[in-house]
Amino acid sequence: MDQSAPDLGFVHRKLNDTHIYFLVNTGPQRLRTRARFAGDNGKGAWWDALAGDRAGAGTGEIAIDLAPYQTRFLVFGNDTPRLQIADADMRQVLDLSQGWVAKAERDRGEPPLPGHSWTRDPAFAHYSRSVTYSRTIDLPEQPAAGERLMLDLGDDRPVPIQSPNPDRPQAELDAPVRDAAIVRVNGTEVGAIWAPPWRLDVTPMLRHGANRIELVVMNSALNALAAQPPADFRLLSMRFGERFKNQDQQLIHARPAGLLGQIRLISTNQE
Incomplete structure (x- = not known):
């Protein structure tokens, strides 16, 4: 990788002759970097599951460009799309x-x-x-x-x-x-x-x-x-006991x- 990218996460799986990487930007800022990947056979392809698009990714130091919290698949197999995304601003x-x-x-x-x-x-x-x-x-x-x-x-x-709550990301x-x-x-x-x-x-x-x-x-x-007014559970609690408490009502x-x-x-x- 050409520079540190602490918000970049990935999972790598190998299926027969295909290497699949699931990449995710875990942060709130746009992430741009370059990296080399094991299994690079010169036929890398970006798969965007959200848009349903595929595009050639190139080889060697591959450019990674992810919006905040965006995910994409990088696949190295034998079927490479002809389409190449130009490295240019919109x-x-x-x-x-x-x-x-x-x-x-x-x-x-x-x-x-x-x-x-x-x-x-x-x-x-x-x-x-x-x-x-x-x-x-x-x-x-x-x-x-x-x-x-x-x-x-x-x-x-x-x-x-x-006030971040680790139990509720x-x-x-x-x-x-x-x-x-x-x-x-x-x-x-x-x-x-x-x-x-x-x-x-x-x-x-x-x-x-x-x-x-x-x-x-x-x-x-x-x-x-x-x-709506807050729900009133007093009658239920009187009959069955207090089984639960409403949480985060202030939100x-x-x-x-x-x-x-x-x-x-x-x-x-x-x-």
């Missing part, structure tokens, strides 16, 4: 932070637009359902050969936990999506965004000219639960929800 094609129309379920009214938490509006402070954000974008030309267009929902940021991360988004392009569901790096390849669904984008964002049930409060980051269409090339 560039912005369109800033999509503005121009959205937001619609909540059951005609509840208009929720806060992207960039603002639902909890900013008292009417949505305890809303635990979905909001659909929609807009049309204009693509001046088809993607070039080898170009991939990604819908990016923003950057996360590390947030230290004030949690990600030290403030996410730009709270808590998950289903992506539709021109009426077709492309996939979901719910984990770093908070982006999705939408290239196959885009066309020259107008394109309709829909993001169906859902949060957890915690916000609705926070509006039940409305959490940020919706799209909180900068939304962009970004481009990366493959070779």
